[in-house]
Structures are given as structure tokens and as C-alpha cells.
Amino acid sequence: MSISCLDDDGLRIDALARILEDLGRKNIVPKYIYTIPTVQNPTGSILPRERREQLLALTRKHGVPVFEDECYADLTWAGSGPPSLYAMDPQQVIHIGSFSKTLAPSLRLGYVVAVPEVMNQIVACKREADSGTGALDQMVVAEYFSRNFGEHVEGLTQTLHGKLDAMVEAVEREFGTAVEKMWKPKGGIFLWLKLPDRVDVTKLVGPAAKAGIAFNPGPEWSCNPTTSKSHLRLCFALPSKDVIRDGVAAFARVCFEETGIPERSANIRRAGS
Numbered sequence: 001m002s003i004s005c006l007d008d009d010g011l012r013i014d015a016l017a018r019i020l021e022d023l024g025r026k027n028i029v030p031k032y033i034y035t036i037p038t039v040q041n042p043t044g045s046i047l048p049r050e051r052r053e054q055l056l057a058l059t060r061k062h063g064v065p066v067f068e069d070e071c072y073a074d075l076t077w078a079g080s081g082p083p084s085l086y087a088m089d090p091q092q093v094i095h096i097g098s099f100s101k102t103l104a105p106s107l108r109l110g111y112v113v114a115v116p117e118v119m120n121q122i123v124a125c126k127r128e129a130d131s132g133t134g135a136l137d138q139m140v141v142a143e144y145f146s147r148n149f150g151e152h153v154e155g156l157t158q159t160l161h162g163k164l165d166a167m168v169e170a171v172e173r174e175f176g177t178a179v180e181k182m183w184k185p186k187g188g189i190f191l192w193l194k195l196p197d198r199v200d201v202t203k204l205v206g207p208a209a210k211a212g213i214a215f216n217p218g219p220e221w222s223c224n225p226t227t228s229k230s231h232l233r234l235c236f237a238l239p240s241k242d243v244i245r246d247g248v249a250a251f252a253r254v255c256f257e258e259t260g261i262p263e264r265s266a267n268i269r270r271a272g273s
């Protein structure tokens, strides 16, 4: 699925309908549609309820199940959003979530929700693949989250939203109008940006790393690498607000040295521009 199948509300159902019709003409039925309806990665959009209904109707019509990855659904700024696709049509949807974003990635714990016929097949595959998941980690998460989930997630979401604000301010200050588009996410842990076409972000990875900065170049986050070479994803989960501010300033410096963009940071014209 190319990034052009997305808009600011997430998956475009008209684009998906065209793809399914094209495949249908070749007698191809996809095994499933994978999608991230809530806090799409990398654009941070939330698929509105109406589109969720359209998606379910369309995939029912074509006999294609939907694989719903909701690992960011607990981390939205506005609290509860539209219902999950699974809640709207359990027969049609396999729902997965993760504790990587709400508690700790290193736990490697997630979950699947599906109707029993589907679940039986998934469990059989999982046993074969990795002999099951460690019981102790599951017991620790179950024990902690059975009492603290709401409070923990509320605090975490507030912290993440504050860090996003710090990052957006820093990007506006350091990059100014050099940022052609900023997708302010409705939750989650990352910000997706578009710089001018003449900036190839893949060439910034090395110099940025030398300056101690890691970022995600657009082509690694898109099914269409050629149209996303000026996009990038910045993650704000782990660093403090001060580290975020310093990091964005240092990244703007690297970007200017390599590409001449941004010409101004904090409204000051850079030397040599």
C-alpha cells in the first residue's frame, strides 16, 4: 500500500476499493488487509468511524479479513476515539495490541483478539513458531495492569502529549518554513514531517548519527520509497523535553550543513546562506 493511499484521516477507502477491484479482475483475493486505524504509523491519523464502517463493508463484500494493529490505541490525546474495527464486526477482524508502547518494549508482550475459529489457528501457529510466551512476564503485566492500567496510561499520555508539544515548537523554531508539512499526531510517540523535495533525508542519516541524533528516514516508513525521500519520522517517547529541543536544534544544523536547508533557525539567518 503506497503512502498516497492515505490522507489526513488515514486509509482512503476509495483507493482500497480500486485496488481490491483490480485484484478481483485478476482473480486474486488478498489473505487480509493490514491496517493501523488508530494513530497510523507514521502519519498519526485516526480513522473516523464512518470510514471504519466503509472499510468493513468493502472487505465483507470482497471476502477479505482485516488485520487491525491497535498498538497505539491507548495513547490518544482525546481519550476514547471511534470503536475498534473488531468491536464493530468481530467476524471480519483480527485485532492485535501490544504492551510495548504502554509499558515497555523489552517485555515483548502483545495480544490477539479474534473469534474462536480464527484464534485456534493462530494459537497453533504460535506454538509451532516459538513454543509460547514466557509465563512470568505475562503474570507481571497482568498483575500490574489489572490495577493500574487507567492511571498509568493517563499519566503516560499526558507526558507524551507534552513532549510532542515541545517537539513541534522546536521543529517550528529550528526549521521554520523549511517544513512543508507536519502531521501532528493524535496520539502515540512520533511526528511525521516533509522537507523540500531537494532534501534527500537518507543522506542525513550518517551525519546526524555523528552528531548523536537518530531519526527514521521516510523511505523506510513508506511503501513508495521514491516519493518519501524528503519525509522523516521523529520519535519523542524516550528523550526529555530538553533533549528533544537540543536534538532538533542539532538536527537542523546538520541538515543545513548538508543541504543548505533550513536557511533560518530561531529566526536567525545561518552563516553562509
Ligand SMILES: Cc1ncc(COP(=O)(O)O)c(C=O)c1O
Pocket: 036, 041, 069, 071, 097, 098, 099, 100, 105, 108, 109, 110
Ligand atoms: C504499528 C506497530 N505495530 C507493531 C509494533 C511492534 O510492537 P511490538 O513491540 O509489540 O512487537 C510497532 C512498533 O513500533 C508498531 O509501530
